Amino acid sequence: MVLDEADSLMDESFAELLEEILAHAPLAAGAPGPAGPDEERTQVVVVGATFPAGLSETLAKFTDVGQFVTLSTQSLHRLPPHVQQKFVRLKGRDKLPELLQLLKERPSSGGAVLIFCNSASTVNWLGYILDDHKIKHLRLQGQMSAAARAGIFASFQKGDVSVLVCTDLASRGLDTSSVQLVVNYDFPDTLQDYLHRAGRVGRVGSKAPGAVVSFVTHRWDVDLVRKIETAARKRTGLPGMDSVNKPSPKGG
Structure with missing residues (x-):
């Protein structure tokens, strides 16, 4: 599952829908999926140029955010210097x-x-x-x-x-x-x-x-x-x- 433009998904107009979708996906380690406890878990990829703090809190309701691998550029939240x-x-x-x-x-x-x-x-x-x-x-x-x-x-x-x-x-x-x-x-x-x-x-x-x-x-x-x-x-x-x-x- 790819959550693209993550900050927009945290906007109040989307947040409730996002939580509803996450609740139906077998994300959490150990949580039984639709096909039973042995079903493979859903991999979650969160992408965005800006990242709000509230995103981790939302994901934490459904999965262990501590297991996420974070890849970030040094230019995150910075204006491109050449522009x-x-x-x-x-x-x-x-x-x-x-x-x-x-x-x-x-x-x-x-x-x-x-x-x-x-x-x-x-x-x-x-x-x-x-x-x-x-x-x-x-x-x-x-x-x-x-x-x-x-x-x-x-x-x-x-x-x-x-x-x-x-x-x-x-x-x-x-x-x-x-x-x-x-x-x-x-x-x-x-x-x-x-x-x-x-x-x-x-x-x-x-x-x-x-x-x-x-x-x-x-x-x-x-x-x-x-x-x-x-x-x-x-x-x-x-x-x-x-x-x-x-x-x-x-x-x-």
Whole structure:
């Protein structure tokens, strides 16, 4: 059994379902499986770029976590040092002109672009604006069917269209080695989300290290930016990554 994107599975919207599935799998040493006590146990592999502390507690209800073998990279929870991180402080009304300028100034050989928004409605709205400006793009958000999303991303990967406007749905588990620019049109809610978005560039197989450009408009974003800048400067891991991925409280 492979638990991929482990931190997302600990989100409150998935945790209960995950526990239900684990309860039906013969994980614990010595626990009789469906075919009796001699049945082979299920091997569990837990994978993720960020690991919340609560995951071990959940697994401990069903198996001996002390028997797990942990394989971890030294760069866990760290920003890729070869990827440029740029923060642009601006008012909300200036985000669209800034994005359009970025896209129009981008060289044709500049690789693919991911533009992240925090909601499906923003993805759709921004798509209409890009249509008006004759900027060819694709949209990817959670209100689409799974089949539609798979087809859209396959088209993006093939290079049919080099601009993808998306929600955090595209920040995890997708191979994006052709992407050279990530734009956070909406600043992410959490450091975990930022790390996953930033991980879409500079991947193995990429022709260039790439860059992340983030639009910072709200005062509650500034605290996250400071933490990101400090971690990048000191080459340390982002703080608070052991907690379950929950959005920070926002002001009015």
